[in-house]
Amino acid sequence: MRGANGPRRSEVLDEQGESIPAPGGADSWTTADPEAGAGAAVTLLRALIREACVNDGDPASGQEIRNVRVLQRFLSGVPDGALEMQVFESAPGRASLIARVRGTDPEAPALGLLGHLDVVPVDPDGWSRDPFSGEIIDGEVWGRGAVDMLYLTAVFACVLREAALAPERPRGDLVLLAVADEEAGGEYGLHWLLREHPGALRVTEVLSESGGMRFGDHVAIGVAEKGSAGRRLIVRGVPGHASIPYGAQSAAVRLGEVMQRLALFEPAIQLGELWSRFVSARVSDPRLAERLRDPVRLDAALGELGGIAGYAHAISRVTLSPTVLRAGKTHNVIPGKGRIDLDIRTLPGTTDEEVDELLRQMLGELADRVEIRHLRGWAATSSPTDTPLYAAVERAVTAVSGAPVVPNMAAGGSDARLFRELGIPAYGFGLLGPSWSYERYREHIHGHDERIDTGSVGLALEALRRIVRDRIG
Ligand SMILES: [Zn+2]
Numbered sequence: 486m487r488g489a490n491g492p493r494r495s496e497v498l499d500e501q502g503e504s505i506p507a508p509g510g511a512d513s514w515t516t517a518d519p520e521a522g523a524g525a526a527v528t529l530l531r532a533l534i535r536e537a538c539v540n541d542g543d544p545a546s547g548q549e550i551r552n553v554r555v556l557q558r559f560l561s562g563v564p565d566g567a568l569e570m571q572v573f574e575s576a577p578g579r580a581s582l583i584a585r586v587r588g589t590d591p592e593a594p595a596l597g598l599l600g601h602l603d604v605v606p607v608d609p610d611g612w613s614r615d616p617f618s619g620e621i622i623d624g625e626v627w628g629r630g631a632v633d634m635l636y637l638t639a640v641f642a643c644v645l646r647e648a649a650l651a652p653e654r655p656r657g658d659l660v661l662l663a664v665a666d667e668e669a670g671g672e673y674g675l676h677w678l679l680r681e682h683p684g685a686l687r688v689t690e691v692l693s694e695s696g697g698m699r700f701g702d703h704v705a706i707g708v709a710e711k712g713s714a715g716r717r718l719i720v721r722g723v724p725g726h727a728s729i730p731y732g733a734q735s736a737a738v739r740l741g742e743v744m745q746r747l748a749l750f751e752p753a754i755q756l757g758e759l760w761s762r763f764v765s766a767r768v769s770d771p772r773l774a775e776r777l778r779d780p781v782r783l784d785a786a787l788g789e790l791g792g793i794a795g796y797a798h799a800i801s802r803v804t805l806s807p808t809v810l811r812a813g814k815t816h817n818v819i820p821g822k823g824r825i826d827l828d829i830r831t832l833p834g835t836t837d838e839e840v841d842e843l844l845r846q847m848l849g850e851l852a853d854r855v856e857i858r859h860l861r862g863w864a865a866t867s868s869p870t871d872t873p874l875y876a877a878v879e880r881a882v883t884a885v886s887g888a889p890v891v892p893n894m895a896a897g898g899s900d901a902r903l904f905r906e907l908g909i910p911a912y913g914f915g916l917l918g919p920s921w922s923y924e925r926y927r928e929h930i931h932g933h934d935e936r937i938d939t940g941s942v943g944l945a946l947e948a949l950r951r952i953v954r955d956r957i958g
Contacts, residue, residue, distance in 0.1 A: 526639045530631065530942065531619030534626070537604070545578070547673070556661075560642065573685070582663040586660075588656050593655075595689045596692070596957055603668050631937040633930040638663055644946065645659055648953065657956065664900065671900050674900070690872070691901060693912070696912065696916075699919060699922050699923065709866065710865060712832075712863055713831070720743060722739055733819050736812050759893060792924035799896035807827055833866070863902065868912060869910065877955040880955065882916055917944070918940050
């Protein structure tokens with residue numbers, strides 16, 4: 486179905502279902518009552534959680550059309566012509582919503598707010614509450630997606646609605662890109678949209694997820710994401726009957742030799758500007774900071790970073806993780822072939838050739854007997870920090886939180902990279918309360934008992950209002 490007959494587009498889908506109260510006090514987005522607006526964002530967040538758009542990688546899962554309908558209801562009621570809404574469906578139920586408040590000046594920036602509508606699966610046994618109830622307990626909204634990233638999608642939609650309701654149009658466009666399938670790679674979401682409907686996505690700068698947590702007393706803003714260079718190592722032996730193993734050249738045994746080398750191999754440390762900023766923000770002990778800035782002493786100091794050691798390890802080098810091993814099909818046949826799949830995460834600037842060379846280094850004398858094949862991958866991306874949008878984010882976040890910001894690199898990937906690849910600056914935005922350390926953030930996203938405090942929703946909302954005013958108001 487995908488792409489076969491073009492998208493099915495509908496201006497307004499189903500109007501049934503639970504109604505969502507309109508935000509109060511938002512007659513003008515420049516004078517909106519922050520409390521009323523945060524209330525609307527929290528209500529919208531709970532509605533998005535309850536639709537349970539769980540994406541398990543199966544093309545039939547996700548069914549983001551349900552959250553598209555929630556957003557359509559939320560955005561209905563703005564005056565005619567204030568908002569251009571389009572729904573695109575890449576496959577049955579895999580819907581994305583693009584809603585644009587058109588600015589008065591075509592030369593002004595067009596700010597994209599990129600939020601995904603899907604969430605990852607849950608293991609209900611690990612949860613102490615219903616993961617899709619959206620209930621509020623002690624000031625926290627519970628549910629899968631509360632942090633990743635429905636709270637931001639809700640905040641994005643609220644600020645867009647405020648812009649549509651304002652008496653005056655903004656100078657530049659404000660565009661909500663509420664997309665399907667981020668959690669499984671975006672093939673039914675942003676990838677498809679960029680391929681099939683690039684015109685609908687016209688923006689000149691983008692805010693998305695993976696920011697707003699605290700590194701020490703700094704608020705992290707995402708400016709880069711590591712790349713992915715999947716590789717398959719093919720190991721060959723000689724097949725034979727397992728009852729006579731004498732002199733056998735088993736691919737299974739060779740695979741074990743490669744695994745041992747992998748376990749001992751550590752790619753070279755590569756420290757850039759973002760590393761230095763991370764250490765300055767997060768590490769208050771000057772002696773520890775000095776060791777962390779020294780590639781020779783860094784690894785011995787990693788353990789002292791506690792819960793953030795894994796992140797620090799990941800952003801200071803290319804990483805290699807063996808994920809799939811296969812050799813043999815039948816228990817009485819010595820296998821003639823085996824394979825190891827590697828998840829390799831690269832740094833900005835790492836080339837495919839460098840990855841292959843790294844693998845040959847790791848394999849040493851085994852290199853001639855192991856074939857390296859390329860799996861799916863993408864390059865690391867980064868956006869500069871000297872753009873007007875980054876400056877606006879910095880001003881807004883600091884004004885609302887009282888904390889300085891620190892640019893950071895995500896160890897994983899998100900849809901934002903697709904815009905960076907097009908040369909459009911894209912940042913990992915968000916603003917969480919002071920108790921949201923990086924460790925707490927990591928624990929919640931994709932983990933059990935995911936939840937967010939309503940205070941953080943209000944902080945992100947207020948910061949985004951300021952950014953929008955600053956850039957296109
Ligand atoms: Zn996400």
